Structure formats: C-alpha cells, structure tokens
Amino acid sequence: MIADQIVNGVILGSMYALVALGYTLVFGVLDKLNFAHSEVFMLGGYVGLSWFALGAPLWASVVVAFVICGLLGLFVELVSFRKFTGRDAQITASLSSLAVGIVIVDLVQKHWGSEPVSLPLPVELRTAGFTFMGVTFNWLKLGILGFTLALMAGLHVLVSRTALGRNIRAVADNPTSATLMGVDVKRVNQSTFFIASALAGVAGVLLAMRTGFATSDIGLSFGLKALAIMGIGGMGDLRGAVVGGLLVGLLEGLAFQFGLGRIADIAVWILMIFVLLVRPAGLFGNATARDVRA
Amino acid sequence: MLTRRHLLASTSSVLASSAAVAALGGPAFAQSGATIKIGAILPSSGILGSYGILYRSAIQMAVEDINAAGGINGAKVELLAEDDQAQPNQSVLLFRKLVNDGAAFVVGPVTGTSWENTAPIANAMKVPAICWTALKSGISRKPYALRIHPPNDTMIPEGMAEIKKIIPNLKRIVVVGDEREASTSEGIKLWAAAAKANGIEVLETIGFQTGTTDFSPLAIKVRGHNPDALFFSALGPPALALVKEMETQGFDKPMVGDSTVWAGGSFIQAVGSAGKNLHTLGFSTNETWVGNDKYNNYVQRFIKRTEETTNLPRPINVCNTSLAYDAVMMGADLLRKGGVNGSTAPAAARDAVKNGLDGLKKYDGVNAITMRDSGDGHIQAHVLKAAPEEKIWKFVLPPDQRLNTPATPMKL
Secondary structure: HHHHHHHHHHHHHHHHHHHHHHHHHHHHHHHHOOOHHHHHHHOOOOOOHHHHHHHOHHHHHHHHHHHHHHHHHHHHHHHHHHHOOHHHHHHHHHHHHHHHHHHHHHHHHHHHHHEEEOOOOHHHOOOOOOOHHHHHHHHHHHEEEEEEEHHHHHHHHHHHHHHHHHHHHHHHHHHHHHHHHOHHHHHHHHHHHHHHHHHHHHHHHHHHHHHHHEEEOOHHHHHHHHHHHHHHOOOOOOHHHHHHHHHHHHHHHHHHOOOOOOHHHHHHHHHHHHHHHHHOOOOOOOOOOOOOOO | OOOHHHHHHHHHHHHHHHHEEEHOEEEEEEEEOOOEEEEEEEEEOOOHHHHHHHHHHHHHHHHHHHHHOOOEEEEEEEEEEEEEEOHHHHHHHHHHHHHHHOOOOEEEEOOHHHHHHHHHHHHHOOOEEOHHHHHHOOOOOOOOEEEEEOOOHHHHHHHHHHHHHHHOOOOEEEEEEOOOHHHHHHHHHHHHHHHOOOOOEEEEEEOOOOOOOOOOOHHHHHHHOOOOEEEEOOOHHHHHHHHHHHHHHOOOEEEEEEEOOOOOOOOOHHHHHHHHEEEEEOOOOOOOOOOOOOHHHHHHHHHHHHHHHHOOOOOOOOOOOHHHHHHHHHHHHHHHOOOOOOOHHHHHHHHHHHHHHHOOOOOOOOOHHHHOOOOOOEEEEEEEEEOOOOEEEEOOOHHOOOOOOOOOOOOO
C-alpha cells in the first residue's frame, strides 16, 4: 500500500510541478509573481472539458487548452505586466494579475456555475489498469505522468538548447544587458507568458481527467500550492519546481497512509516553512541569484 | 436654494426620525408600502451555489403562494434574499443586515457552521430564525433560532438501522469525512458511533479538510482496508471528488453518505457512473408519493418553476427543498395567527413568530414535522440510492418495508 501511495504521489507531484514551472518561469524572467497563473490553470480544465463534451478527442481538448490558455497568458502579460517594468512595480503588477485572476474565476462561475462540472470520460478509461508486484497502476494516470514528464523534458530542452531559451535566460539574468545584446525583451516576455500559461492550461485538463471534473476553486487550492512549491524549490529555479512538486505529492500521499490525512492539505505549507527556515532561498535557490537554470 | 440652515434642519430631522425608528425597534412595515419582509440567507454563489439557487426557488414559490392567497392579514410579503456564499462570517453579517432592513423573521442560513454561528445572534437580537437544513445537532437555540430539518443525531441512527436491513452482511466499514465543516465533522463521529452500536467494526476513521484537492491518497488508503462499505460525511463538491476517485480506484462496494449529498442542485446530476453504489439519507425524492397529493403537487410545481427560472442541471433535484418552502409557510402562519399585518412594527411581528415557535409541537406543511425539545425538527430518515442514469435519488425500500421508528437522538 505504501508503494501505491508513492506511485500516486509521484503522479500528483508531477502535476504540481507542471503548474509550479509556470510560476517559476515567469518569476525567473520578470522577477514578478503572476497571481493569475493559478486561475489560468483552472480555466484549462473547463476549456478541455467543454471541448471534450462537444465530441472532440482527448488529445484535441489538450491542444485547445494549450492554445487558449497560452493566449490568455499573453493577455495577462499585456494588461498586468507590460506597463509595470520597473523593479518598484512588483507589487502593482502582481496585484493587477491577482485582479485578472479574480475576474477569470467570476467569468468561469458565470458560465459554468460555481460547483464542479463532470468530465464525461468513459468509466473504462478512468479505471483501466494493471497490478504489478502488488502495486496498482492506472493507465490514464500513467499516461498523465508520461505526458507531464514529456512536457517538463520539453521545457528543459527549450530553455537550455534553443535560441528562445538562451534569450529567456539572458533576460532572466539581466534585461538591460539582454536588450543591449539585441534581445527583444518584450517578445521574450510574451513567449514566457505563453509557454507558462499554456503548460498551466494543459495541467488543468490533465487534472480534470485525473479527478473526473473541473471546479472553479481549484486555482485557489491546487494553484496556490504550486506557488508554495516554487518557494520550496527556489524562486525562479526550474529544477526546484520539479523536485518541490514531487516532494509535496509524496508527502501528501504518505500523510494519508500514516493516519495524518487531516494535515495532508497543509503539508505543503509546513514543508515550505521548514525549508525556508533552513534554506531561505529554497532548495535550489541562493540568496542573490534568481536566474532561470535549465 | 439649499442654504446651510436648510441643510442643518433637514439633517436634524432625518437623524431625529432615525433615532425614533431605532427606539421603536426598526422601520414599521407601513413605511415600505405595507409589506411584510421576510429575510433569507442562502448561498447563491460559491461552492454551494447550486444549493442556494435550488432553495431560493422553493422560498420564492412560498412567497408567491402567500401573496396569491391574499398575503398575511392583507399585507403582501416581500422577500429579502441575501447571498452568504456559505461563509459563516457572511451569514452573521447578513443576518444583522436583514434585521436592520426590517425582516419579521429570517429563514436560513444553510450550512451547519453558518447556523451554529447565526443561532446565538438571532437570540441576542431577538429576531426569529428558521433553518431548514444544517445537520449538526445541539446548535439550535430556543426560543428564537429553530431548525425544522432533522439533525444527524436522529438521521444517522435511523439511516444505519435501515442500511443494516438493506445490507445484512455489513461487518467492516471505513468512515471518512470533512473535519472542518460543523455538520460533516459531527457526521463522521455519528457514523462511527452508529456503526458500533449496530455491531459493525469501524476499520478506520479518516478525516480531510474542506478544500482538499486530491482524494487519491485517501482512496488508496480506504481500498487497502478492503471494507464492506465506505461511509462518509462531506458537502457536495468534496463528496463528488471522493466518490469519483473511489470509482477510479476500482472500489465497487456500497458508499453511504449522509444527507449533505442528497441536497443540492448539482451533485446527483454530476455523479455519473461513480454513483452506481451510492446511497444517502433523506425523506423525499423526485418520485411520486402514493397517496400524498400535497407532496406530489409541490414536487410538480417546484420542478416546473425551477426549470423555468434557473439554469440548474436537469432534472431538478427536489431533495429537501420542500422544507425551505415549509419554513416560509410556517413563519407566515405564525405571523397570521399573531395578528400581524402591514402596520405592525417589526419588534411586535418578531414576538408573534417567537411566541408561535415556542409552543410549536407539530407542523403539517408539505412535510409532517415534529418539533423536539432541542428546537430541531424530526422527520423519519430513510435510505436513498442514486439512480445515475436518471440523475435522481430513489428510495431503496418500498414504503411498507421502510423502518418508521424514530431514533433516540444519539449522543457523542
């Protein structure tokens, strides 16, 4: 049973990591927190669900959520971050993104209602699996894990091996120097928002597939945990987001296993307090650098 | 031309009249066109939004029926409905607001936590409140705050007795639930106590917190025990997540929730195949009640009205909405009997309702409610089963096989 919880914790943690990566990517580049990110993630679930309900295949629902949430990310960048470029505008930009997030929640509730909406996945698809060495594996969840890991690997390649990635790292390191070297900072910011938000949208669909429904309060609960995971891993550090996500997923699963279910949902916050006390810059961060490391 | 003297004079007169009104116990009904105001606190947004929208339809229908029948001693009734988003702090603030707005009595709020916080305020402000939901026992406060819904201290033992009849081989169960919400927190303990009282072994009691996002670790833990059934107490949204995850984990044993999942406007429509072994407790469904024309008429009218006025998922879940209707009708009856009309001051109208509630032993509305000394209602609870394809709840046992012995309220 512990092995079951560990496998499940890894799957859950990978989804936390996917959302946390978006937070950390934007923070690494802009040095600002995008509080609308968790609501973009929430919207992803509804977008995927709606397309699936219209008869689109699952993969198409994921693609549509990727595109729509990516575009929404561009909108967030435009209204909440484009004008607020200075270091003294950190709070203004973050507050503006918080407001955008609240508007997104309100619009979702107006359109889909305030209670969970079911994703009409065939029950066979959600329950099919196999048992190996006493551990139960669910095909859908394994698929979600595989897809999530592939996305994270893709992001790693993009940031570390491509021209766009080099530009992202240059802007994260020093926007002024990057501009002097001919990097289009505005374009890099837009690309970063698109990628971060698109990944969040995909995470939203994957979570809806995993749980069987979409709900408008998931941004506040699941999304905020991803924010804490960024703090645990180290602000702006992609490795930290992945490790932090997996740690929290495992911790939550094992908390239930050992009779501590009532604190499972706050485990992430307890872990964050503990990690920040020991390492104020997070597991992979340091006190001064906030650069994006692939 | 408005001079400083005019301004001073008019301000003084407004202040003086406000002070006089306050001294007399609020604005007289006559000042607002001789209507009698009834307050309602219920969530029409937030995670329990569908509950509130559903109940509001029943409350509005009651107000329409009262006015269509000539009002209360000739005075029309005006509904002041407020959205508390199922947040206890909002429930308390809105209760005070409704009192200031001149409500003769207030129906609601909906959740146990909200009712637990509002009932003492009702007594402190001497304004009657009638709750038609909420399940935690011992939180109604006489003489001003009464609940006509049976709390879990009778519903759960009555339900467990019937469950034993339906699943005779029930030996080992796991109990899970939301530990933060007042009603469900008590529900977990009552399920465990009722199981033990019926000779059923409780393998583990697992609590979670409101807002839990992922139930897979909990479901794995439950599955590992291999129980004969899972009993739970959780509001609709987390309950939906729980039963769907149990299905994903391949758990195909009976799942039994308390009446929190019976109520609400979207759970039964959303549960789908995860509800194939799902049971709850309740006392009314969308089914025709043979020989009870009053109830059948209510169901027919309520469904029609709610379909026309809301966008709640279909079919409309009737559940305990008739108690919301009864709460308004009961208060109106007490106002009528107390001789309240459009010119009665709110304080006098509130006294009339309080005096009526004080001596109330039974109420025959759409439901036949017996009032307990605790200030709570009693209606015999029965076991219902989800019919996922029809998206409605149904009684498990036919009427002649249901248990009809009221339980002694269970103490923890």
